[in-house]
Structure formats: C-alpha cells, structure tokens
Amino acid sequence: MNNSYWLNTAPPFTAPTVELPAHTEMVILGAGIMGCALAYWLARAGKTPLVLERNAHPAGGATGRNGGLHVAGPGGAPYHRWADRAAARAIMQLTLRNRELLEEILEREAIQANYKRVGFMHLAQAHEAAELKALAQALNEDGFAAHWLERAEAEKKLGTSLGERYLGAVLKPDDGQFHSARYAFGVAEAARNLGARLAFSTPAQAVEPGPGGRSWLIHTPRGQCVAEQVIIALNAWAGELFPELTQTIAPTRGHIILTAPVNFTLTPWEANDDWDYGRQLETGQILLGGRRNTQPDLDLGCAPAPGENAPPLEPSVVEALAQIAPQLFPALKDVPIVQAWSGAMAFTSDWQPLAGQWPGRAGLWVLAGFSGHGMPFSLVLPQAIAAQLTGTAGEAIPSAFAPERFLKA
Template sequence: MHDSYWIRTMPPWTDRPSGEGSLPYDVCVVGGGAMGASTAYWLTQLGRRPLVLERNDTPGQGASGRNGGFMVQGANPVHAEAVELYGHDEARSLYRMTQVNQELAEAVVQRENIHGAYTRATKVDLAFDEREEAYLRESVTPLRHEGVDAFWVPRSEVAEFLGTGVGSHISGGLVRRDQATLHSTRFVLGIADAARRHGATFVCKSPVIEIVPRNQGWRVVTETQVYDVPQVVVAVNAWAPELLPDLEPFLTLIRGHLLLTEATDLRLSPWSINDTATYGRQVPSGQLLVGGMRSAVSDADIGQKPRAGESGLDTRPAIVDALRRVLPDILPTTEGLGVDYAWAGVMDFTPDRLPLAGPYPGREGLWLMVGFSGHGMPYSLALPRALAEACVEPERSTLPTVLNPTRFLG
C-alpha cells in the first residue's frame, strides 16, 4: 500500500501541548480532515473553543489526503444532470455554494498565509459518448446565466484549453475557466494550523470509540480520554457508521484508485470524463495524476473498507492497469509515459450523491457532515462555515435543506 502524492509531500505538523484535559470545550469535532479542520476554523471565528479528535498522526491523512486535489464548482453530477436530479433551484443553490467555497478558499489561504495550497485553473469536462455530450452542452446555458465562464468546444479545439489533443472517441468538452486545484494536505494542514492559532485544540492519534448522550450534552470516548461537551460534529466520512450505525444503510463505501506518472514536458489543464468517473491533472512536480476507472471491475470496487488503524487501501491490479491504458487513450501524446506509483483511498457515497450535512434528527447537539460521494473539496469551506454557524445559532441556520439528514434519517 502506497501513500498518496499529497501525503508524501505534505508539510510538517508538530503536535503542541494543549492541556486539553483541563479546558471546557464548546464543540467536539470528530475528524481532522478538510471538513473537520474547516469546521474548527470557523467555530474559532465565531468565538467558540473547539476540540478536534483525529485518529491519524496528523490531520488530512484520510480521504482528504488521498484524492485528486480538485476544487471544482457544482454538485457531484454535471450541472444539467444535477438539475434533473435535484431541481433547478437546488442545483443552482449548490452551484452557488461551491462558488462561494472558492471565494472563501482564496480569502482564507491569503489571510492565513497558507502557501502552495490553492491554484486557479481552467477545467475541461470531456464528452465520452452522446449522452455525456448532451449533458455537457445542456449545462452551458444555465451556467452562463449564473455568470459562469462556461462554453462548449469541439474536439478540434480542445487542445487550446487542455494543452494537448484528445483521442478520436472524444467529441469535445465543456470548458470552465474559474475552477481550482489544491495541494490537498497543504490545504488541510494550513486550515488546521490556522484553527489552532485561533484557539482550537487538535488531538491526533486519538481515535474515537464511542459517542453517547449525557445530560444535556454528549460524552466522546477515546482510547485514553473522555470528553463531555455540549455539541459534537461527526466529520469522519466513510468511518461514520463505526460510530453511528444507523448511517450504514445510507453510506456505500467505494475504493478509489489514483496513479502518478513520470514527469512530462506537457502543461495540461485538469480534465474529467463523468461517465467513466475518470479524471486527471498535473501536479507541481510535472507528473500527471490520473484517477477513476472503477468500471474496470465488475463490483465497481464497492464495499471496501480499510483495515483497523489504517486510512488507505491496497490497490487492485486490474484498476491500476486500466488507468495506465486509459491515459494515452484519452490523451494520445502521453503514450509511453511511465507510471511512478499508485494508491487507493475510500469514499462514501449516498444514494443521491449529496452529503448529509446538518443536525442528526432527534439527537440535539449532534451534527453530521459525511457522505461526500468523492466530491468533498468543493464544499470544504462553505459548508463547514454554514454548519459552524448553525451550531452557534441553530435558529438562523443557512444549511441547504437539500442536504438535511432527515431525507434519509427522518
């Protein structure tokens, strides 16, 4: 099992003495990935004292440190499909939240001096077949009405925006200029460190064993400590059913694979093919990161779970081989480019591919932020901010109703 590129190149994280046993905490955040770190950050901005409990050695080593490093706009499906699935108003609201997310990312990385974590980028969504082309073309008009710099280009013009030509089976692509890429662990650790500077306490190597109601609050139990707090935010994504078994029917665990090539002189924009869940981008070293191709196996890599104490998964040769083959098939100029290594992580998909974000029904003071369906970074600042505000003033919550956990747990 290999660590990801992001974990191999992550900045140092130094545990600081916190004296956590003697402090009263307003909120306990379970999970120190992108969502947990960001929730802690926003809670400190609202004058609260959060405690973050993270099972790994540092924040950002779970799903947040094993992804593709994209901060794109929109919900998980392409926009036209999102309109079909969720309705025009909800799809528009979700798209706007991800736009706000980018605005917040730019502001926070500048304000908190988080270097090398965030980069603006043009992204090209490639059409693999007629169905996908139709969705991408249909997305252009509503996106432009929202002020998004989006347009369709035929295959002959894709190279102008992608940086290289595409295979003959690609008919064209939806181009959006105002997207972004991340160095995932630099981003998460930067947010976490900023949260610490503003008053949050992070306790790593501290897996939570149990969360139980107590008086008018909650008791959070780890292997070595017990914390009594008024509120708890569960932000552990695929690991949530271990603490809250009622979530298991609504969170499907899926293994995701990525590989890293040798460095290339090509200079490519990020790209994706929605129907095959395949995507790629260039990392600062000049290497290409390519992920997806779950369709290469009959079980679509469903139901995979890391071993106890681990955050990654072993790779499957069939999917790694499929990723090797698909890259020159999509981008012919990468033919012969060697592969450095591959890694795998775990995602949790909800039935509608939207996260569960909001109060746990019937359990006052317990909040959920899980089920991101491989699409967490686009929400990673805006949604935690809304949830942090709801923790402080529930009656003024701006959490999107379409994400309310009551749609499954009500």
C-alpha cells in the same frame, strides 16, 4: 506502498499533546478538511473546539488522497439533469462561495497550497456531446461560465492532443486546483493558532448520551470527555462509531496513479461519462484517477481495514488507469507510472452529503457523505454549521443536504 503524493510532499505537521478536558462545549470527530475547517470557523467565532483525530496529523483519509481539485457545481446528477433547477443553482452558488472563501483564507492565513484557477474540461465522446452541450447551455442560462469547444479548440486549451474518440469538450474556466494536504494542514494550523484544540493520535472509540441526556460522553484511549455538542466529520469512517450511518454512508474505494513528468501542460479534466479525471502537478507529472466502473458494485462498500487510512490497492484498477491514459492523451504513451494510491470516499444513495443536526438527537451533528465531491464545500459548509452552532447568521444549507433525508428522529 499505498502512500499519496500529497501526504508524501506536505511539510511536517507538528502536533503537541493536547490534554483532554473532562467537559467541553464542542467536540469535532475527525481532522480531515471538514473537521479542520469547522474548528477554524468556530475558533474565529471565539469558541475553543476540541478535535479528536486518530492519526498523528490532519488529512489522513480522503482529504489527503484525492485529486486536489475544486470543481464548482453539485455532485451526483449533472447540473442540467437536476429536476429541481433552483436547488442545483443554489448548490452551484454555494460552491462558488466556497471558492471565494478558499482564496480569502489561503491569503489571510498565508497557506502555501499551490492554488491556481486553471479551468476544468469535460471531455466529450460522440455519445456525450449533446449532453455536454446541454450542460453548458444550462449553466449559461443561469449565469455561470461554461463554453463548448470543438476538438481543435479543446486541444489548444487542454495543452495536448486528444485521443481519437474525443471530439470536443466543455470548459469551465474558473475551476481550480491545489495541494490537498498543504491546504488541510494550513487550515488546521490556522485553527490551532486561533485557539482550537487538536488532539491527534486520539481516536473516539465510542459516543453515548451523557449524564442527564443533555450532553454526549466520548470515550478515547486517553480518557473520557463530556461535550454539549458533537460534530461527526468522519466521512467513510462515520459508521464505525455510529452504526445507523452504515445504512446511509457507504465507504467507497477510489484509485489514483501518477506518471513521470511530461514536457507539456495539461488542464484538469474528466472524461468517459465522468468515470475518469485528472490534472497536472507542479512537478509536471500527470495525476489520473477513476476506473471505478471496472469493479464489481463500483467498489461501493469497499472500506479500509480497521486502523487503516485507505482500502488496499487493486492492481487491476491501477492497470486500467495506466491503459486509459494514452487513449485519452496519446502523448502519455510510454510515459511510465511511478506511483499509485487508493483512498476511501463516502457515498450516499443520492450522492449528496449530510450536513446538519441529527434529527431527534440534540447536540449531535453530521458533516459527512460527500460522495467524492467534498472539496467544493470544504469551507462553506463548515462555516454554515459553525454559524448554526454559535447562533449567528450564515449561509443556508441546501435542503438536498438535510440529514432528515435518511436519519429519522
């Protein structure tokens, strides 16, 4: 069974039937965390957005199948390798603002998402040590917390012994972790309480210019709806409705395994040139993800079958994750693997998302392509898009995220 821990352990989500209006101001396509958060911010601004989601609950795609981590910083190239350091700094600051918003919203809306600041460790093999030390130095130069730890210090912070190939780590002390589905369910419920309309089991089947060319006509199995503004928050599924996006956003398979509980505490980490990552759950189980580098083309283009929420599991990747676990942490030797699941990420060629208005298409917006790094933007970018939609002041969206990089008028 390809079921994620997050969705298996989230509380039931009640989804009352929502009548489709013939006309509405704003429609959000997708109820992953981006769509739910955008609905939340719009509803807080007094709007009544309509969210269309093909599943019977939020977080059916990548949101409910990820690692449950909030790791600050830009995706793609490491911070110190960005040619435009000012751009990297701005993105880093945006993710730190996202963390502030996350902590604020979890408290304000009483969302029980098991959130904690626990830190995050970048484990170093010999060939990675110089690069990771340079990463820590660059972060420090720009005023961000990061520390190089020699092996003994790293093991003390980590909570267990490292495999022999690892000689230290960079610690970012303020990164966090949470229960992905509880987080998304809570934001969705808060949005609904504020007046957003969430229509589940209602997939958008087609979107085309509406009457007069100044609106958009959305087709669903339950009827049609005309909207003045449409926001695409479908991530890996965006190309199904908008074929132009298939040249820009590639569905990409990821795998995660889950061990039986262990009797030690483990700080979240990534390792092996950033191909592998993991964390510990409240149950004591260890979650490990990665090994995409063992697959042809890194599983780029490996999409879910129509109507499915994830690509099929690849047994060789599950086995590769099981094999790497004790190489990372010898204490995991002989600890059984009890669960595995896959998910569909959405990668762009530069690993940066698309966030903003579709050039030349008035009223059409894109919020997708997060390249496996969406959670650190999951509130701040929807808030920024909501500000643009409502004509209010908001965070500036980095030019590195501009849809114009790929989409032309």
